[in-house]
Amino acid sequence: MIRLLLRVLGREYARPLRRTVALMATTAIVEGLSYALLVPVLRELFGSSPGDAWPWLIGFGASVAVYAALRYASDLSGFLVAAGMLRGLYHRFGDHLAKLPIGWYSASRLGEVSVLASRGVLQAMGVIAHLLAPFVSACLTPLTIVAVMLAFNWQMGLAALAAAPVVAAIQVWTGRSMAARDAERTERDHEATGRVIEYLQAQPVLRAGGRTNERFGLLDDALKGVEQASRRATVSSLPGTLGLNLTVQAMFTGLLALGAYLALGGDIGVAEVLTILVLAARCADPLLSLSETGGKLRGARSVLAGLDAVLQAEPLPEATDPVRPAGHDLELESVVFRHGDRTVIDAMSLSVPQGQRLAVVGPSGTGKSTLLQLLARFYDVDAGVVRMGGVDVRSVQPEVLMEQIAIVFQNVYLFDGTIEENVRLGRPDATEEEVRAAAAAARLDEVVERLPGGWEANVGEGGALLSGGERQRVSIARALLKDAPVVLLDEVTSALDPVNEAAVHDGIERLMAGRTVVMVAHRMRTVQRADRVVFLEDGRIAEEGSHEELLRRGGRYADFWSISMAPAAGD
Structure with missing residues (x-):
């Protein structure tokens, strides 16, 4: 995704984008590490001297404050970088369209360019402003929390880590199964936009023919195609969504059963089990958001692929040593x-x-x-x-x-x-x-x-x-x-x-x-x-x-x- 984004935007945006991604990754890791302080906090609260929890509570509050500052900085960086890139992409897209030969602008491309130049560019930039931070957080924060759990109790840490390849497999499988549906929906969307433009341009002809009260069959078919493609895409996404939810719930249930077993065997205390369950619950939220975020990213990737295809279209070649005409014959x-x-x-x-x-x-x-x-x-x-x-x-x-x-x-x-x-x-x-x-x-x-x-x-x-x-x-x-x-x-x-x-x-x-x-x-x-x-x-x-x-x-x-x-x- 990042490589495709940079190819569309141009290499001059590589440094600010990578800096923003690095800041988002740091924020996600700090968020996960801050939850590590819950272990001593809960241990002291449920121990014989609850008052000893105050230093850990202060440390936890300080770590949350650091996380909040980093989150503000990363979100602001995402918005600023996206705004700058939005201007750059509009200029690059417009300049490139102006250089393409007139023959490139076939009737079938009217709807495609219309969608890409308006909603498409905004959706592509929305990746940086709205989707990148949640996606990075959904990937890195749970992994950081699992690392904390491994350091605290290796049995329960390994049990939580076992869910990682399953979640990854579900995401890969969902992405591949949805690729064709997303492409179909994008194609139908472009076709419908072209038909809307055609319908508006055809108003004089339709009215002259006394057909103002009739439905425009081609437009109806195109809109019906968008509806059917959207329905198929929604249905196709359900197995992935359900699979992710079941995996997360199974992980939490397994940790609960393992924690109860270890606590009954005297290998771990009740406070420790409660702490791990709290950490596991915190893992669940970002993991569950992966389904929604992943769907939006797939849609954005489809748009980026369309923008990239337009930008890869060859303009008329320019001379390396241009000459100025001497006359006007x-x-x-x-x-x-x-x-x-x-x-x-x-x-x-x-x-x-x-x-x-x-x-x-x-x-x-x-x-x-x-x-x-x-x-x-x-x-x-x-x-x-x-x-x-x-x-x-x-x-x-x-x-x-x-x-x-x-x-x-x-x-x-x-x-x-x-x-x-x-x-x-x-x-x-x-x-x-x-x-x-x-x-x-x-x-x-x-x-x-x-x-x-x-x-x-x-x-x-x-x-x-x-x-x-x-x-x-x-x-x-x-x-x-x-x-x-x-x-x-x-x-x-x-x-x-x-x-x-x-x-x-x-x-x-x-x-x-x-x-x-x-x-x-x-x-x-x-x-x-x-x-x-x-x-x-x-x-x-x-x-x-x-x-x-x-x-x-x-x-x-x-x-x-x-x-x-x-x-x-x-x-």
């Missing part, structure tokens, strides 16, 4: 990119001179958006090379590459905050005047003026409180504020109403001015503004040229264009 040379068994981009070569605009068109599923993602190095190519300014993008530091690129997606995601905070994501250190100028260029100021809170208006999670066109204006203002020399646009006006489309087009025109632009587009107005057009088909460039040239050729582009313009011609 773009080039793909014999690029091949596969997603699973499917070849999305197949031996593609093209170039975009600095300051020119390239429009990418074609049917759905031909690799248009993937092309933009390769230019931004969201993925690494399987073959060939992508260059910016004559430099392989794999030789550029990711932060430097992102400084050169502004991206406006079709589906804009805004963070739950104010409009100004979302615009400032483009350049956090921008002045207020620069933010206002970018907003005006994107015609976002029109939106701000009509919102009740103005610049302080909250956009909601994902920008849910704004319309699609308003979110797009925020995205364009953000890109304008970034002022990057390369702009990537992904069908930014495909689903906008005429009013918002006109406003967004104005903002896009200002954004593209003087920059190297690659835009995925369907609208004629957008394509006509490009210096060159490439038509993709099955991951290859089927045709290439200006808009007018391609129409004159009467090839695939012209056919595609006629089909896409047919509804507009009939209006």
